Amino acid sequence: MRVLHVVESFGGGVLSAVLSMVDATPDIEHQLAIWHRRDHADTGDERAAFAAVHVLPGPPRRAARGLRNLVRRVGADLVHAHSSYAGVLARSCDLGAPVAYSPHCFAFERTDLSAVSRTAIREVERSLVRRTDVLVACSPHEGSLGAELGFRRVVTVPNRALHPPQVRVRRGEPFRVVTVGRVTEQKDWRHLVEVKREADRQAAARGAAGLHWEWLGSGDTEGEDALRTAGVEVSGWLPRTEVVARLGAAQAYVHTAAWEGAPVSILEAAAVGLPIVARAIPTLVSDDVPGLEPTVEGQAERLLDLHEPLAWARAHRRSLAFSTDHSVSLQRYRLTTAYRHVPASVRNPREIPRARMDHGSYSDALVR
Structure with a gap:
C-alpha cells in the first residue's frame, strides 16, 4: 500500500x-x-x-x-x-x-x-x-x-513519542521548567508568562527558591521578547535530538496552550518521566493527561509543589505510565x-x- x-x-x-x-x-x-x-x-x-x-x-x-x-x-x-x-x-x-x-x-x-x-x-x-x-x-x-x-x-x-528515550529525568537543582513549541497565540505565551509571575509570587511567599524557565522553540517576535523580559529563556529552533536531551535535563514540563490536538511534546516529556503541569483544555482532559489544572494559580502551585521529593516522584511515575499507554x-x-x-x-x-x-x-x- x-x-x-x-x-x-x-x-x-x-x-x-x-x-x-x-x-x-x-x-x-x-x-x-x-x-x-x-x-x-x-x-x-x-x-x-x-x-x-x-x-x-x-x-x-x-x-x-x-x-x-x-x-x-x-x-x-x-x-x-x-x-x-x-x-x-x-x-x-x-x-x-x-x-x-x-x-x-x-x-x-x-x-x-x-x-x-x-x-x-x-x-x-x-x-x-x-x-x-x-x-x-x-x-x-x-x-x-x-x-x-x-x-x-x-x-x-x-x-x-517517536523514539524510545535514552534517558530518564532525575530530580535536581536548579529546578528547570521547560515547554516546547512555536511561540504563537495557540501555545499562549501570555498564559505562560502569567504562570511564571504567579509561581514567582508564590515562591516568594513560601520563602522558596525560584524556578528556571526555558521555552524550547521560536516564533512570534513579540512573544519571544515578552518571554525573555519575563525571565524565560527562548532557545530558538533545535534538532529533535537536542529537544529530547533538554527535556531529559529538566525537572518539570509545563503546557499552557489555549487549544490543541494531541501534542507530541507532552508525550515526549512523559516518555523521559518529566512531571507534567498542563492547562485543562478539552482535548487534554479527554486524553487523561496527568497534571491538569484549570487556573493560573493552580498551575503555579502544582509546579512549586513538585519541589517536594515525594510529590515529584509520584508525578514522575504518572508520566511514565501515561507514556506507556501511548x-x-x-x-x-x-x-x-x-x-x-x-x-x-x-x-x-x-x-x-x-x-x-x-x-x-x-x-x-x-x-x-
Missing part, C-alpha cells in the same frame, strides 16, 4: 505525529507532499523516513493541480491530509484516490478567532464531510467533534484500522495490512 501524506509545513508537532505513524507501519510505503503556506521549523529531521518527499506550488489552484498530478504519478492508494489547510486542499478537488483527514485540532476550536469566524470554519468542515473517506482523530475529544459534524467513519489514532502497537493497530475503513468501493482491501496488536486486546477503535 502507498500512502501520500499532505502537510502544510515540514516541522513542528504535525510532522512529529506523521513521523510516528510512518514509524509504526513499516509495511506501508509512505510518501510526503509539502504545501509551504507559511514559515515553518524545518530542522531537516527524518526526511529519510519517507520513500519520497515532494513540494507543492504555493498558490492554491496550482497546488490543487499539482496534488492531482502527483497522486496519479506516484500511484497513491490513499491520500492522508494533515491539518486544516492541507485538509481543504486534498478534499476540494477530485484526486482519484480515497482521502483520510487528520485535523490535528479543528480550526474552529481556536480561541483567537471571532465567533463568526469559528462558525464559518465549522460550516466549511461540515461541507467537506462527504468528501472524507475516514476521519483520523488524534484524541477522543477530536473524534467526538468529528462525529458531531457528521463524519461517517471516525477512528481515533493516538499520538506517541504505545507503538496501539498506534499501529488504530492506524491500520483507519485505513481499512476506507470504503471497499474505493480501495483494494488486500493492499492494506490487517490491523493487529502485538499484545493485549482493545475494543473497537471506532468512535462510531
Whole structure:
C-alpha cells in the first residue's frame, strides 16, 4: 500500500505525529507532499523516513493541480491530509484516490478567532464531510467533534513519542521548567508568562527558591521578547535530538496552550518521566493527561509543589505510565484500522495490512 501524506509545513508537532505513524507501519510505503503556506521549523529531521518527499506550488489552484498530478504519478492508494489547510486542499478537488483527514485540532476550536469566524470554519468542515473517506482523530475529544459534524467513519489514532528515550529525568537543582513549541497565540505565551509571575509570587511567599524557565522553540517576535523580559529563556529552533536531551535535563514540563490536538511534546516529556503541569483544555482532559489544572494559580502551585521529593516522584511515575499507554502497537493497530475503513468501493482491501496488536486486546477503535 502507498500512502501520500499532505502537510502544510515540514516541522513542528504535525510532522512529529506523521513521523510516528510512518514509524509504526513499516509495511506501508509512505510518501510526503509539502504545501509551504507559511514559515515553518524545518530542522531537516527524518526526511529519510519517507520513500519520497515532494513540494507543492504555493498558490492554491496550482497546488490543487499539482496534488492531482502527483497522486496519479506516484500511484497513491490513499491520500492522508494533515491539518486544516492541507485538509481543504486534498478534499476540494477530485484526486482519484480515497482521502483520510487528520485535523490535528479543528480550526474552529481556536480561541483567537471571532465567533463568526469559528462558525464559518465549522460550516466549511461540515461541507467537506462527504468528501472524507475516514476521519483520523488524534484524541477522543477530536473524534467526538468529528462525529458531531457528521463524519461517517471516525477512528481515533493516538499520538506517541517517536523514539524510545535514552534517558530518564532525575530530580535536581536548579529546578528547570521547560515547554516546547512555536511561540504563537495557540501555545499562549501570555498564559505562560502569567504562570511564571504567579509561581514567582508564590515562591516568594513560601520563602522558596525560584524556578528556571526555558521555552524550547521560536516564533512570534513579540512573544519571544515578552518571554525573555519575563525571565524565560527562548532557545530558538533545535534538532529533535537536542529537544529530547533538554527535556531529559529538566525537572518539570509545563503546557499552557489555549487549544490543541494531541501534542507530541507532552508525550515526549512523559516518555523521559518529566512531571507534567498542563492547562485543562478539552482535548487534554479527554486524553487523561496527568497534571491538569484549570487556573493560573493552580498551575503555579502544582509546579512549586513538585519541589517536594515525594510529590515529584509520584508525578514522575504518572508520566511514565501515561507514556506507556501511548504505545507503538496501539498506534499501529488504530492506524491500520483507519485505513481499512476506507470504503471497499474505493480501495483494494488486500493492499492494506490487517490491523493487529502485538499484545493485549482493545475494543473497537471506532468512535462510531
